[in-house]
Every structure is written in structure tokens, then in C-alpha cells.
Amino acid sequence: MSRFNYPNLGFGVGLRHQHFNYVLDNRPRVDWFEIISENFIDSRGWPRHVLARVAEQYPVVMHGVSMSVGSADPLDFGYLTRLKHLAREIGARWVSDHLCWTGILGRNTHDLLPIPLNEEALKHVVRRVRTIQDFLERPLVMENPSSYLSFASDTMREWEFLNALAEEADCGLLLDVNNVYVSSVNHGFDPLEYIESLPHERVVQIHVAGHTHCGTHIVDTHDGPVMRGVWELYRLACRHHDGVSTLLEWDSSLPEFPVLHAEVLKAKDYLTADSSPPESESLEHVAAGCSARASRHALAGAHPPHSSLPEYV
Numbered sequence: 001m002s003r004f005n006y007p008n009l010g011f012g013v014g015l016r017h018q019h020f021n022y023v024l025d026n027r028p029r030v031d032w033f034e035i036i037s038e039n040f041i042d043s044r045g046w047p048r049h050v051l052a053r054v055a056e057q058y059p060v061v062m063h064g065v066s067m068s069v070g071s072a073d074p075l076d077f078g079y080l081t082r083l084k085h086l087a088r089e090i091g092a093r094w095v096s097d098h099l100c101w102t103g104i105l106g107r108n109t110h111d112l113l114p115i116p117l118n119e120e121a122l123k124h125v126v127r128r129v130r131t132i133q134d135f136l137e138r139p140l141v142m143e144n145p146s147s148y149l150s151f152a153s154d155t156m157r158e159w160e161f162l163n164a165l166a167e168e169a170d171c172g173l174l175l176d177v178n179n180v181y182v183s184s185v186n187h188g189f190d191p192l193e194y195i196e197s198l199p200h201e202r203v204v205q206i207h208v209a210g211h212t213h214c215g216t217h218i219v220d221t222h223d224g225p226v227m228r229g230v231w232e233l234y235r236l237a238c239r240h241h242d243g244v245s246t247l248l249e250w251d252s253s254l255p256e257f258p259v260l261h262a263e264v265l266k267a268k269d270y271l272t273a274d275s276s277p278p279e280s281e282s283l284e285h286v287a288a289g290c291s292a293r294a295s296r297h298a299l300a301g302a303h304p305p306h307s308s309l310p311e312y313v
């Protein structure tokens with residue numbers, strides 16, 4: 001299996017500034033850390049110092065929120081240069097970002113906005129991902145977004161778009177199981193069909209995260225534990241994506257580090273269980289929810305606020 005020879009790092013969590021001192025003082029036995037690239041690329045102070053220390057002791061992966069591969073703006077090579085330097089400096093195992101656009105005319109909305117899923121957009125994104133990979137001199141890992149609306153110009157399903165993107169740009173994929181779950185409810189598709197249709201050999205990482213169910217739709221809030229239905233979907237996803245690094249995203253209402261670490265370790269229980277734990281929300285429930293809640297309940301642009309460090313950068 002290819003996966004660009006990226007290793008299975010195990011079960012990791014995001015490195016957030018609220019836990020800097022705890023991580024330095026206690027060296028927790030977490031397998032690896034993911035950072036939000038933008039929280040560190042412009043820092044020369046405490047965050048960068050902490051990151052250097054962490055990178056000496058743990059594998060680190062860089063996860064970005066500003067590449068804006070779907071935008072019509074020119075690529076920001078200043079940003080990409082800083083990204084490349086940081087990746088080299090900390091020995092980042094890989095660099096990822098999202099299938100989305102984040103702004104136009106030089107303005108960053110700090111949101112991960114959906115793109116039309118059609119041939120024109122695909123060509124645009126493929127061209128830009130190829131350019132970025134050539135510049136970074138490494139494969140890029142692209143994450144499926146959570147979304148709340150679709151476009152009248154869509155001609156393909158999101159998993160078809162990702163398949164074509166991965167093949168034509170020769171990039172990796174980051175499968176966010178929570179995003180699949182959220183979007184499956186908001187748009188009314190089968191989350192298992194989505195996951196089973198992805199090119200498994202290109203999936204190098206999985207995200208799990210918490211969300212907020214609003215009755216008629218779900219918002220990808222990253223502000224609590226992973227919901228049981230997402231864990232169940234994760235267990236089923238790992239039948240196809242066995243041996244893929246798993247990362248818990250938790251960006252607001254952060255608990256103490258041991259709680260965060262314990263949450264991601266639940267993944268091991270789901271992987272070793274023959275069937276879902278008795279109290280788990282079933283996939284039938286997910287599917288029923290999908291058909292009942294269509295995309296008419298769209299929210300424009302909602303996305304979890306990734307942890308940021310404006311006070312330090």
C-alpha cells in the first residue's frame with residue numbers, strides 16, 4: 001500500500017497553547033501531535049520555542065487552514081515559503097490542508113468555505129495542488145471538509161471529486177470521519193458509501209472530532225467528545241483504512257490534557273471491538289437521519305474556529 005510511505009503514527013491530539021506547559025512539564029505518552037500551521041509559522045517567540053521542544057520528542061504533522069486551494073486568488077507563495085521552512089525546521093511528517101477556499105482578493109475569512117463540485121473546479125484545484133506540491137517538494141494531504149450548502153453547478157459527489165483530485169494531482173487524503181458524518185446529515189447522503197468509495201491507498205490520516213446536533217442539521221464545532229455515531233463510523237472506516245494515523249480535533253471548550261488524551265485512546269476500543277459498544281448510536285440511525293435532514297437546512301460558511309494564538313504571533 002502506497003500512502004507515500006507515510007508511517008502509522010498511532011493516536012495523536014492537536015497541540016494547543018492551553019496545554020503547552022503541561023506537555024513540556026509532563027511529557028505525556030501521546031503518540032504524536034498535529035499543529036495548526038498558522039499558529040506557528042509567523043511566531044518567533046514562546047509558541048515556536050515550545051514547538052521545537054515538542055518536535056524533538058514527538059512526531060509532528062502540520063495541518064493548515066489558509067492554503068485556499070479552491071480560491072480564484074493567486075497562490076500565496078509567501079505563505080507557502082514560510083510553511084515549507086517550518087516543515088523542514090520541525091521535521092514535519094506531512095503537511096495537510098482542506099478542500100475549500102478561505103478568501104478572495106487577498107482577504108482571509110478564516111473559514112473553510114465549500115467549492116462547487118464540478119469539472120471546472122476540479123481542474124483548478126488539481127492545477128494548484130500540483131503547483132503547491134512541486135513548491136513544497138512533498139505530497140500534500142487534502143482533507144474532506146464539512147459543509148452546509150451545495151451548488152446548483154455541482155455535477156459530482158464529494159467523494160467522486162476527491163477520488164479524481166487524488167488521482168490527477170497525485171496527492172494524499174486526510175479522511176475526517178466527523179466531517180463525513182456532519183455532511184451526510186446536512187446533505188442527506190450515505191456516509192458509508194462516501195468512505196467506501198475513497199481510494200484507500202491514498203488515505204494517510206484520519207480525523208475524529210466532536211460536533212453539535214441542532215435537530216435539523218449538524219454544526220462541526222470541535223468543542224466536545226466524539227459522538228458515538230462518529231466512533232461507529234470510524235470503526236467501519238478503519239476496516240478499509242487499517243493502519244492509518246488517527247488524530248482527535250478539539251478546538252474550543254478544551255478540557256485538561258489527560259481528558260483530551262483519554263478521548264483519542266477510545267479509538268483503540270472501537271478498533272478492537274467486534275461490534276459497536278451496546279450504547280452506541282447505530283449507522284442505521286445515521287442513515288435515517290440522513291434521509292430526514294436534507295440540505296435545505298444549509299448554513300453558509302459555518303466551521304469550527306481552529307485554535308489560534310493571536311496573542312503570541
Ligand SMILES: [Fe+2]
Pocket residue numbers: 143176179207249
Ligand atoms: Fe478535520
